[in-house]
Structures are given as structure tokens and as C-alpha cells.
Amino acid sequence: MRDCLCWLALAAISLHAATAPKSETVRGKLVVRSGEAAVLETAEHQRIVLDGDAPTRKVLDDPRVNGFDVEATGHFTAPGKFLIDPQHTRALLVRDGGKLKMITYWCDVCYIRAYAPGPCVCCQKDTDLDLRDLEDIR
Numbered sequence: 683m684r685d686c687l688c689w690l691a692l693a694a695i696s697l698h699a700a701t702a703p704k705s706e707t708v709r710g711k712l713v714v715r716s717g718e719a720a721v722l723e724t725a726e727h728q729r730i731v732l733d734g735d736a737p738t739r740k741v742l743d744d745p746r747v748n749g750f751d752v753e754a755t756g757h758f759t760a761p762g763k764f765l766i767d768p769q770h771t772r773a774l775l776v777r778d779g780g781k782l783k784m785i786t787y788w789c790d791v792c793y794i795r796a797y798a799p800g801p802c803v804c805c806q807k808d809t810d811l812d813l814r815d816l817e818d819i820r
């Protein structure tokens with residue numbers, strides 16, 4: 683029985699290593715300034731430059747998310763440089779009132795949700811920033 687438990691533990695560890703190489707989560711305050719790369723400032727005042735895929739970059743370029751308390755999952759590409767995982771993995775989350783929320787954009791004319799800022803795909807109206815509880819989406 684003891685051997686059996688050991689094997690299970692080993693299997694769990696190797697499975698984790700295979701699916702999530704070097705993936706980690708950084709937390710801190712998002713600093714967005716126009717014309718500059720978005721920065722995450724940790725509680726220890728460490729500044730980490732953030733990058734991501736195209737929709738993530740658009741979010742990181744949105745002044746409305748400036749100052750948000752965020753959690754980003756991804757990996758360091760260099761000291762002080764962090765690449766956020768693809769947006770569909772929900773790698774960038776906002777901590778708001780003790781809850782983790784997704785950054786989404788909402789058109790209140792067409793009732794269409796988008797995951798990057800910009801004009802509505804349907805009516806071209808500028809979409810509104812809309813933080814959504816992760817629990818509501820699941």
C-alpha cells in the first residue's frame with residue numbers, strides 16, 4: 683500500500699511538470715502609461731515589464747486598467763520581463779474586493795462581449811470595460 687501511494691505522488695509530480703513548464707504567477711499593481719510598456723509593480727516595489735499575445739497587449743494598453751491589482755500567469759523571458767500566457771487561458775486577472783475577475787469589454791447596444799478594448803464588432807460603438815466574476819463565467 684505504501685509503495686502504491688509513492689507511485690501516485692510521483693505520477694502527479696511528473697504530470698504537473700509536463701503540462702506547466704516554468705509557469706508562474708506574479709501579483710501586483712498594473713501601471714499603464716500611454717506610449718510605454720505596461721508594468722506590474724509588486725508589493726516589494728519590483729517592476730516587471732509585461733508582454734502577451736495581441737488581445738492581451740491591447741488590454742495592457744488600455745488606460746482604464748491602470749492601477750488595478752492584478753495576477754498574471756506566464757513565465758519570465760528575462761529578468762524583469764514577463765510574458766503572460768495566451769488570453770484564452772485567462773492568464774490576466776484582476777483582484778477586486780477579494781475576488782478574481784476577468785477583464786472583458788461590453789457593448790450595451792448589441793449585448794456583445796469582447797476580450798480586448800476597442801469598437802464593438804457589430805455597431806462600432808466603443809465598448810465599456812466590464813470586470814466579470816470568474817465564477818459567473820464558469
Ligand SMILES: [Zn+2]
Nearest residue numbers: 789792802805
Ligand atoms: Zn455594438
